[in-house]
Amino acid sequence: MKNLLSMEHLSNEEIIAILDRAQDFENGMEPNLKHSYNVANLFFEPSTRTKTSFEMAERRIGCTVIPFDAGFSSTTKGETMYDTVKTLEMIGIDAVIIRDKEDEYYNELLEGINCAVINAGDGAGQHPSQSLLDLYTIRKEFGKFEGLNITIVGDISHSRVAKSNATALTCLGANVRFLCPPTWAGDFEAAHSWDEVLTDSDVIMLLRIQHERHSVSKNFSKESYHEEFGLTPVREKQMKDGAIIMHPAPVNRDVEIADELVECERSRIFEQVRNGVFTRMAIVETILKGRE
Secondary structure (H helix, E strand, O other), rough: OOOEEEEOOOHHHHHHHHHHHHHHHHHHOOOOOOOOOOOEEEEEOOOOOOHHHHHHHHHOOOEEEEEOOOOHOOOHHHHHHHHHHHHHHHHHHOOEEEEOOOOEEEHOOOOOOOEEEEEEEOOOOOOHHHHHHHHHHHHHHHHHOOOOEEEEEOOHHOOOOHHHHHHHHHHOOEEEEEOOOOOOOOOOOOOOOOOHHHHHHEEEOOOOOOOOOOOOOOOOOOOHHHHOOOOOHHHHHHHHOOOEEEEOOOEEEEOOOOHOOOOOOOOOOHHHHHHHHHHHHHHHHHHOOOOO
């Protein structure tokens, strides 16, 4: 594996290998890279978890992290993504981790760029590292994927997390369902009432309403969205025994999920953040080893 661009490009065997390696790292195993590598994180959209998680992961496996500030880069002068990445490659960067607002921005990098490219989120397209950490979190909880009912709730049409997870979880044998307002389903078939999915879900995966891509809706205030589609304390009490709550964050408290549930016993929201470091360690090591 020389790049990580989309969950659609990964086989089940490749997914499981990354999850296994993430478990190795959580268990304290040392990285296994033959060389010292230079990496740069190119984030053209805001990020707390993904950016800092990658930076921590890169340092833990022995990489040198070269600072890159998108707001002070030559892209603000009109330089193309290709020219920016090619410049970094010529300086000596071995891998770039990129987040950008454009869907499939990476297509222009597939020819002519020799350093590794890891997609940290492309527009409303894919978010493979988030998907892999979500899969790792689910596997730690249940030990399997096959037969699990995974319900993804919220702004489906604009969510790269929903698309990445739907692809991977379905291939791994899970039953993926969606719950959202009727106009937010995009290309997916979705339920529009909690009654259809609440009591038999093993995982309820809530999504942030992406105000920067799509307003709450002329028909929904934050309060009305929470009442109709948010996970409230009353709904949490109806969840099956052993079911868990997930969210890729950042969380809009009292919109997608009641404030008091963010750190409740069922919640794995902050555990997902912790798991993200181990998973991204596995991702970056796997990509760099694929080029040794």
